Amino acid sequence: MFIKKSKTKFDKQHIWHPYTSIINPLTCYSVKKANGVILKLTNGIKLIDGMSSWWSCIHGYNNKILNKAIKKQLKKMSHVMFGGIYHNEAIKLCKNLINITPNNLECVFLTDSGSVTIEVALKMALQYWQAHGEYRKNILTLRHGYHGDTFGAMSVCDPDNSMHNIYKKYLSLNIFADSPKCKFNDIWNENDINSFKYLLNKHYKTIACVILEPIVQGAGGMKIYNPMYLKRVSELCKQYKILLIIDEIATGFGRTGKMFAFEHAGITPDILCLGKSLTGGYMTLSATITSKKIANIISNSKAGCFMHGPTFMGNPLSCSVANANIKILNKNKWFNKVKKIEKHFKKKFLPLLNSNKVLDVRILGAIGIIETINYIDINKIQKFFINNGVWIRPYGKLIYLMPPYIIKKKELNILTNSILSLF
Incomplete structure (x- = not known):
């Protein structure tokens, strides 16, 4: 006591x-x-x-709009399991997310935090290659990156960042390219992509995916880099047939002046991670979105399904306020x-x-x-x-x-x- x-x-x-x-x-x-x-x-x-x-x-x-959405949903139900059940707010949210993201992103996996959506994206990439009969465990990412505090997410954060370096010995070893030097408005220098290009060429047979924060690196150092860097990354991933995961958790929903930061480079990711502002900051919710092709390949893997399922996946209260948030954003006043x-x-x-x-x-x-x-x-x-x-x-x-x-x-x-x- x-x-x-x-x-x-x-x-x-x-x-x-x-x-x-x-x-x-x-x-x-x-x-x-x-x-x-x-x-x-x-x-x-x-x-x-x-x-x-x-x-x-x-x-x-x-x-007022977000408050009203939660109160309205609360009278119906605050939570229901997502295993074997769906509900209107989840259907509506997934439609909304598909509508505001690139056309190839059609399949949505709803989770309950930013770190977890990164875990989901990484697991999708690993299971994707498993379905191809390949064991690929390496992930290529950038120094000065930050993707969350869970173990998979930490393994793709800058390994020398003081936030996570005490766990280095316990984490999976991944591949880190030098972070971009060219700033957002700098004249593009093609040499900026050399470190990334070299590592991708050297390790592409064991690399499952590339993951990075688009244009703005967040808590790892707050770097803002040239959109051409992201464009080159996308081109190289396509050339080597490597999945590209874009972490828009911090940058998504207008923060950089575009609905999504990857739009500055005119690219489309294979897997997109969303969180933070997804609910207007009201409740914890995240989403991992990928293509029908990738979702089908994962579903045809040895497991026969995607092996992940959080308790609060697709929480109705969170989905309802996310829908209200997207409705506000769609008016474009932001x-x-x-x-x-x-x-x-x-x-x-x-x-x-x-x-x-x-x-x-x-x-x-x-x-x-x-x-x-x-x-x-x-x-x-x-x-x-x-x-x-x-x-x-x-x-x-x-x-x-x-x-x-x-x-x-x-x-x-x-x-x-x-x-x-x-x-």
Whole structure:
């Protein structure tokens, strides 16, 4: 039995937060409610959210349309197993996903988190080659990549990234090409693809698939690379008949100024992974989408089916809010909102390239990244931002913003000005 403690003390002593020590945890702040782009703390302080709750709440908090969808579905059923059963919201969602993705992507596997959808995609690729009578276990990916925290996902994250390097000895050994050097707006340098091309040519007989984050590498380093790199990867995968998995978990649903980031390169993946903003940040849900051809080959494998099935697969509540989210996005109002955010970021942040404290500035769509010369004291800078009325959570040497698309100019100004005051 626990002795009565304050909520703050209980949280600090008994609750593990992401990437945090239980002995010496980072300071956590108690949120009472959220509305629009505002997080209201228990002590009454209001914070403008610059993170979209890890890049997912694209329409902000307490959205009337998304709220209504959940309430309506809740009266019918909150959950039902997906084994041997289907329901209208899942049917509707899969139709919606097929409609907004490339024509070849026809078969949808619904899961319950971003990491799991990566596991599913990798298992699809492995089972695909098993159905061809081949044992292919290697996966080709990029350095500075991040795909999640489960074991399969970790095995295709940058092996030297501090987030996962303590598990290196336990993970499957995969193949890592140098990350792209050419930035988004740079003149394309064909040499940028050499590392990837060399490794693919050397190992293609044992490679089951290629997996990468399109255009924007997320938590592995926040790199934004040239679309031509992705185009060349796609061409090489077709040449060597290797499956291409695109991880749109962080970038999908408008964040980069396109509905999906791979559209910047004009390519089509063999397997597409979606999550985060799929439900507008309301509930956990992800989707792995592939072609009918690949799905049929997997289904004709030795197992006779695809061997995966999460308990909360196709959860009706999650599907209902995802459908409402896609309905909002299909009105295309997000496009101009994201463009305005991008324009604001460029005006405010590009001058920081002249600062002796800044290594680089990277901007695309509703993503603004400042890479500093020195590592950041997270606790110290977090307190500074709280005192300035904003919620911004840097890490490593990166201070970045990914605000909800609905943010107003005044709120965006407060966010960006709070960062500028550091320099």
